[in-house]
Amino acid sequence: MRAHLGGALVLLSACSRAPVDVVLITVDTLRVDHVSAYEPDGPAKTPNMDGLAEDGVIHTQAFSPVSVTAPAFASLMTGQSPEQHGVLMNQFRGGDPLSPDAVTLAERFAEAEAKYATAGFVSAYTLRRAVGLGQGFQVYNGGERANRWGDQTISTALSWLESHRERPIFLWVHSYDPHGPVRRFAKPADRRAEWKDVPENAAHIPMYQKADEITDPAFYAQMYVRGVQYADRQVGRVIEALKEQGRYEDALIILLADHGETLTERDLWFDHGTSAHVEQLHIPLIVKYPKNRRAGSHDDRLISLMDVTPTVLSEARLPALPDPAGVALTTSGTLHDALKGEGSHCKEVEILKCRPRGGLGKELSVRSLAHTVVHQSRSPDDLRLFYNRTTDPKELQPAPDGEPQGLSSILDAMHVDRAARTYADPPGSAAAQDSEEIQKLKKLGYVE
Numbered sequence: 001m002r003a004h005l006g007g008a009l010v011l012l013s014a015c016s017r018a019p020v021d022v023v024l025i026t027v028d029t030l031r032v033d034h035v036s037a038y039e040p041d042g043p044a045k046t047p048n049m050d051g052l053a054e055d056g057v058i059h060t061q062a063f064s065p066v067s068v069t070a071p072a073f074a075s076l077m078t079g080q081s082p083e084q085h086g087v088l089m090n091q092f093r094g095g096d097p098l099s100p101d102a103v104t105l106a107e108r109f110a111e112a113e114a115k116y117a118t119a120g121f122v123s124a125y126t127l128r129r130a131v132g133l134g135q136g137f138q139v140y141n142g143g144e145r146a147n148r149w150g151d152q153t154i155s156t157a158l159s160w161l162e163s164h165r166e167r168p169i170f171l172w173v174h175s176y177d178p179h180g181p182v183r184r185f186a187k188p189a190d191r192r193a194e195w196k197d198v199p200e201n202a203a204h205i206p207m208y209q210k211a212d213e214i215t216d217p218a219f220y221a222q223m224y225v226r227g228v229q230y231a232d233r234q235v236g237r238v239i240e241a242l243k244e245q246g247r248y249e250d251a252l253i254i255l256l257a258d259h260g261e262t263l264t265e266r267d268l269w270f271d272h273g274t275s276a277h278v279e280q281l282h283i284p285l286i287v288k289y290p291k292n293r294r295a296g297s298h299d300d301r302l303i304s305l306m307d308v309t310p311t312v313l314s315e316a317r318l319p320a321l322p323d324p325a326g327v328a329l330t331t332s333g334t335l336h337d338a339l340k341g342e343g344s345h346c347k348e349v350e351i352l353k354c355r356p357r358g359g360l361g362k363e364l365s366v367r368s369l370a371h372t373v374v375h376q377s378r379s380p381d382d383l384r385l386f387y388n389r390t391t392d393p394k395e396l397q398p399a400p401d402g403e404p405q406g407l408s409s410i411l412d413a414m415h416v417d418r419a420a421r422t423y424a425d426p427p428g429s430a431a432a433q434d435s436e437e438i439q440k441l442k443k444l445g446y447v448e
Helices: 002-016 047-054 069-078 105-111 150-162 188-192 199-204 217-244 305-316 407-419 436-444
Strands: 022-027 057-063 117-121 139-141 169-175 252-256 282-288 297-304 339-342 364-367 371-376 383-388
Touching (some): 022 069, 022 217, 022 305, 047 282, 105 305, 252 305
Parallel strands (some): 022 169, 022 252, 057 297
Antiparallel strands (some): 364 371, 371 383
């Protein structure tokens, strides 16, 4: 009888607990090694992200399932894999929007008895309402015609936050600033500087990134650092506002990236979407729990972007979403033995060896804590690459000692699934070149 009474008391406590404010802060195209909480001696200094990390948990082995924006955020908001929710590429690349039948994290908060105010403020055209990620948000703002600077997005979000002081909130704020073209962070003195001129480098730099005739990768790396540090300042504004309103201590605040960025590790520099290697899929993920539980700790388990939604719903004590592939980060023990990852598509760039162009040429990977296997669609024969993540964490030197046990069978099934998918005409095709959408995307720098 005593055990039954104890259970009743626990249930009463759960029902009477105040609703939890939840804030997702997402920074597009953010590499792990450019967050100084992860890499103190790295090229970027991110004091505001670092401050959040001091009050939260740093997840050191977090991965996105896909290296482009809309599919990654679809996985974030549904807790499902790309093959489950069906968003495999950005919409303008021939991918599908998130189905209206999908159930999202925001919808759970909109349905909650606690009467949450829900809002998403995004900075990227790739996240415009047509992509389908606005489901469940009472306010979904940004990205309809063009990308916008993070300070504009954050200012709009903070105005909304100020007007909802008396309600629990589910708030998503998104900064696009590290994403190219990074030349927008250049100052006049940078253009006049004596950068190394190596003509053969030009083939490695995407057209949308190019700044005049500069071919020195150091220039683009420096501009990327400025984008990251600019984004960090916007993160600081959100945190400061939450503290000023007295929300910070009791809030669940999660900071993450949708994907990373290749610098000079592969054939195409300062780009993403082309690869399923570590630099494009490894992401920073910092979780500040209510009352700063586990503050300053590190979690080295293999985890996925898909684990965020189950974590949020568990903390807010809201019903789980249907068919989640993710697992709450508060679960003890191993969450994933292996994670699947993928690029977006084979781009119309001469230096790339992938074939065919479009979604059927996308790169695939499966990784564990110890190993990675990568599938590349090439002509005349596909290529499998194996990496030892213990000795080669940057996945730069394929291992000569054979296949990581168990990973290739997962990759085989993944390859069969992706090969059976159908995609719209890629932007480089003759059928797509004249569309109004593609002309707009060329002006925004998305299309080769």
